[in-house]
Amino acid sequence: MSIDVRMRLRTALSRTTARLGEAGIVSSSAESRTLIEAAARADGPLVLLDALPEDFDARLEELVARRERREPLQLILGRAPFRRLLLETAPGVFIPRPETELAIDLLLEHARSDDVRTVVDLCTGSGALAAAVLDEMPSARVLALEIDPAARDLAARNLAAVDPERGEVRTGDVGDTQLLADPEPVLGARAGGVDAVLANPPYIPADAIPREQEVREHDPARALFGGGADGLDVPRSVVALAGRLLRPGGLLVMEHADVQGPSTRALAEEMGSFVDIRTVRDLTGRDRFLVALRAHPSTPSTR
Structure with missing residues (x-):
């Protein structure tokens, strides 16, 4: 994993966890990781990623906004x-x-x-x-x-x-x-x-x-x-x-x-x-x- 990818993921995790916590979601840290994995289209652990999709930021924003509105995580992910x-x-x-x-x-x-x-x-x-x-x-x-x-x-x-x-x-x-x-x-x-x-x-x-x-x-x-x-x-x-x-x-x-x-x-x-x-x-x-x-x-x- 490159330094750039690592920093982007670390920033995304911090910001997403804070937003979900402010929305009243108890398991904000765990759900943040799940949403980031979905936005990154990761098939395995995030640490194995060499690059992020071009639409990563936009896709993560869409997913986080839906969860902030208290849409169930299972419906956001479709599973x-x-x-x-x-x-x-x-x-x-x-x-x-x-x-x-x-x-x-x-x-x-x-x-x-x-x-x-x-x-x-x-x-x-x-x-x-x-x-x-x-x-x-x-x-x-x-x-x-x-x-x-x-x-x-x-x-x-x-x-x-x-x-x-x-x-x-x-x-x-x-x-x-x-x-x-x-x-x-x-x-x-x-x-x-x-x-x-x-x-x-x-x-x-x-x-x-x-x-x-x-x-x-x-x-x-x-x-x-x-x-x-x-x-x-x-x-x-x-x-x-x-x-x-x-x-x-x-x-x-x-x-x-x-x-x-x-x-x-x-x-x-x-x-x-x-x-x-x-x-x-x-x-x-x-x-x-x-x-x-x-x-x-x-x-x-x-x-």
């Missing part, structure tokens, strides 16, 4: 990390979150003692969970369901980038009574024939306001608010549909808000078709996932 993958992102589609990744660990743990060949991802959004299953479970078939056309198309691209043969995205509403009565025409999976159901549905209560500006202004309301005063209308439909889809012994993992552990366990208990109902905490110690097994017909629901 988001999730597990071992870099997923494509798109405006108007829910951005994958790190806390959701634990759902895959729960599935893999279950698969060590039970055969998992068909996995359904309800409310798939960008397809993050479905794509991760394809990536980490090479023998599994994955069916994803999404109601929003833009999210459905993005999910289809993310699944195809991992494996165009084993994954499929279908259009449907988890609250559709016809889907619940007979899921196979819409979802491609027969009732009682699925080994695991994953879901990160919308679950925010109607009167709750997301704290983060990026969430309020860029994540679609349909992917945030779960319906009803408690935000559990969509999660309730997810649990009901999972009870219909899963074979006895099949696994349900559903993400929820950190205050909804007791409420979501109650949903599973009220269905009367689940056993081993529990709440799993995320890495910060907050209640995050409803986990349950589909009961055998003669087995009562248990917590």
